[in-house]
């Protein structure tokens with residue numbers, strides 16, 4: 500089956516800009532205390548509930564976010580569509596595992612992960628494909644597993660034919676938190692947390708509110724105590 504044209508375009512775009520975009524994208528986290536606090540809280544929840552806190556960052560790009568999660572005690576690896584981004588991440592964070600993969604079709608067993616993070620990667624998936632992607636996230640998470648999503652808030656799509664001096668064809672979808680919550684819930688997640696923060700003044704490239712959602716796959720119910728009563 501041929502892949503959707505937007506996946507080919509996204510892969511090509513990030514392959515072209517990997518070496519130039521990785522530094523600025525990576526620096527964004529250094530400048531965003533709330534984002535780091537949220538990642539740390541997410542890591543703590545995953546560790547609290549899962550003795551084996553196996554976590555994957557999907558769309559891991561430069562690798563800095565996965566590396567940050569690793570310093571907060573998660574057994575984390577990164578998956579990215581772009582070979583060039585994976586090469587950058589491997590070189591920069593050799594202590595974290597990174598591999599090429601695609602979020603619609605993860606090379607991960609059913610119910611195997613304690614945590615999954617999509618940190619500004621769902622923004623490259625058009626609305627009609629988001630339910631299938633969140634269903635894929637639900638498939639790979641264990642009962643009680645957590646998902647963390649980060650995205651720019653809005654209802655428009657920014658299209659770039661040029662980025663960092665390279666010819667690309669990249670779409671960045673801004674997302675409506677209400678719509679993403681509805682898609683998360685339709686995929687079977689319960690909402691744990693929702694945060695919308697104002698843009699950081701120094702993030703000139705994304706001067707819009709930033710949205711963060713944490714969802715949790717329902718934990719398995721303990722079977723009713725036998726002989727009770």
Ligand SMILES: C[S@@+](CC[C@H](N)C(=O)[O-])C[C@H]1O[C@@H](n2cnc3c(N)ncnc32)[C@H](O)[C@@H]1O
Nearest residue numbers: 513558559560564579580581601602618620623
């Ligand atoms: C804006 S960057 C975010 C990088 C990183 N997560 C961060 O913390 O900044 C988006 C990344 O998602 C990746 N990506 C986009 N669509 C993807 C898909 N369908 N499957 C896997 N990765 C994807 C891109 O290659 C790119 O590296």
